[in-house]
Amino acid sequence: MSSSAMTIGAAAKRAGCPVATVRYYEEIGLMPEAERRPGGHRLYDETDVARLIFIRRCRELDMPIGKIVALLAISDDGARPCAEALDLTHEHLAAVRSRLNELRELERTLAAFAAECAQTCCQGSSATCTLFSELREPARRGGAARPT
């Protein structure tokens, strides 16, 4: 538990991301400036790796960098109320759910288009393909009145 210094390659491997990404996080200030060996190579310890994993985990959860910065600030200052972090999480959860709903609708629409084509026209040529006619229709959401 003493000398846990490792190269950027080892740290990146532990966090499961490319080396270039680690440098990028340092560049934008998500990661602190790494110590260096005399030759210039970066050095990382367990704390760095934990932070890196934290960041990657958040990114896997699709959080934008800005939100991760905010979370790290709360974490770095151990005295701030945990409720702040929970708020951020709920905010992000809402964004994920909203995107989820969009994608569900999207899937339905695409599947319907494909089914129609498969049933009625897919032996023919593109000139009569229903996919193209459907795609040329403006999307009908809810019950919006169409312009005459």
Place this chain on the structure above:
Amino acid sequence: MSSSAMTIGAAAKRAGCPVATVRYYEEIGLMPEAERRPGGHRLYDETDVARLIFIRRCRELDMPIGKIVALLAISDDGARPCAEALDLTHEHLAAVRSRLNELRELERTLAAFAAECAQTCCQGSSATCTLFSELREPARRGGAARPT
């Protein structure tokens, strides 16, 4: 049904997108080079608007530009088999479904984290918040063996 020439502003409005986007589509070759008035203003007709709506619709369905280019090529050459378009659509549908599954998992994970924090720690400070400890754990997907 004769003189349906309109400005870029009118065309953009019909397609429901910003004017700058229409110019951008021309720049990257998704839209053909528009005719111009003597003063330089672009002119569009119904065919252009239909193409624009097609493109926007595809983008709403989250298709990458490259796939739209491919679809338009099939559509432009009316003789190509409709099955090609259906293939592209299925391909895209698969991408959408895959993303959908990712997001569903994401939502579960986030919701679980938030619930845990809300139940056990959210009165406290960030130093003991479960959100941070959870986020520092590498994600456990399926049953992958953990490195020792």
Place this chain on the structure above:
DNA sequence: TTAGGACCTCAAGTTCCTTGAGGTTCAAGA
């Protein structure tokens, strides 16, 4: 000693637009 792998620093590319600056053109009202 030397090979080659890992590392270094810029710089530019990716995707799909959006925003901004600085300058024309056009339609319409006075």
Place this chain on the structure above:
DNA sequence: TCTTGAACCTCAAGGAACTTGAGGTCCTAA
């Protein structure tokens, strides 16, 4: 006819989150 003011024009750069590439240095092990 003149004059607004909106709509248009052309670059150029920015944004998110990295990735890729070029050209060069450092380190480890045989």
